[in-house]
Structures are given as C-alpha cells and as structure tokens.
Amino acid sequence: DAGVIQSPRHEVTEMGQEVTLRCKPISGHDYLFWYRQTMMRGLELLIYFNNNVPIDDSGMPEDRFSAKMPNASFSTLKIQPSEPRDSAVYFCASSFSGYEQYFGPGTRLTVT
C-alpha cells in the first residue's frame, strides 16, 4: 500500500487567497483525521471523519477552515481566506479502527 497520500507537499500563497489541501487515505480505512503542527502549539487535531461523515470538528480554528470527505478515497481541507498565522504543516492520518493512526507526509503551508 502507498500509505496516506497528501498533496501538495508544499504550498506558498498570499494572504487572502483560498488554499485547498488534499488527502487520500489508506484503502479500507474508515477514519480520517486532519492535524496541524506549529512550533508554538505542536500537533493539534482539527477534525475527523468516520465513514465520510464529520464526527468532531471542535479543533477547527475558525469559520475560514472547512473540511469535506466526498467519498472514502478523498478528503479536502480548505482555508478561505488564508492568513499568515495559518502557516503550518498540515497532516492527514487514516485508521481502520480509529485507535491506530497512520500519518501522511504532510503539507507545508506558507501564507505571505
């Protein structure tokens, strides 16, 4: 298996632009998680899905952030409009049981 796939690996954008991050989970996994990693706050859970349904989005920082999972093979995390403080590494993880998560390589987002 190719593991969790994320794209793009790096994204540089200007403040105010829309940013879309993509994730393909491991085939057969029914849980998908989005995390954000910053130097100040470490790794934080933003939202997670079970069977394509959002279960807990309490970690989503603001209404500028939204996440979707239209099918079992694909999820997006969108930021609109983006701000410099959104600069971070965004990780996607998937799981079969929910209790052992496998992480993707991450997307490094820089908002100037």
Add this chain to the structure above:
Amino acid sequence: KQEVTQIPAALSVPEGENLVLNCSFTDSAIYNLQWFRQDPGKGLTSLLLIQSSQREQTSGRLNASLDKSSGRSTLYIAASQPGDSATYLCAVTDSNYKLTFGKGTLLTVNP
C-alpha cells in the same frame, strides 16, 4: 483537558549510549499510547503502540513502558546510533479516537 508533557525537550548523546525519553499525561482515561518518530520535514512514523491494558511493548532496540495509573510512559533506546537522531513524539488516544500529542524530544546522537 488532556495534557501531554515530554521531558527532556532536547537530548544529545554519544553513539552507543542507552537512553530514556519520558512522557507524562494528566488524564489516565486513555485507550492507548503511541510513540512516534519525526524526521525534519517529514511525517510521523509510528514506533510503538501500547494498549491501556498493557505494560510495555518492544521493537528491536526500542522498548516502551506504560504506567497508566501514574500517567507515565518511557521510551528506552538501546545502543543509540546516529540514525536514531530525530524528534520523538508521545501521544495518547482517548475513547473518542482523539490523539493528544506532547511537544516532543529532539534527540541527537553524535558519532
């Protein structure tokens, strides 16, 4: 709210030394505990997962222990090598699948 603390924040050792990384958590109602490795600019690699009912797990030169009642875990690395240099993250899972991470320990193994 669960809080995970890792001590030390950074550690530098000579090659061949045995070492211990520490992790503590405030809420003992965990489902499991995982140790991850993160290389610079890379994702997270799971090293060991300990279920809440277990006391320890071993993989090669790595041994992780869990004392759930006291809210502590240790990661023991035997005969350290320069290739072990990375950031080691401890994370606990609650019953709602939420992972709470520590800030990590940056390990440098000098040849």
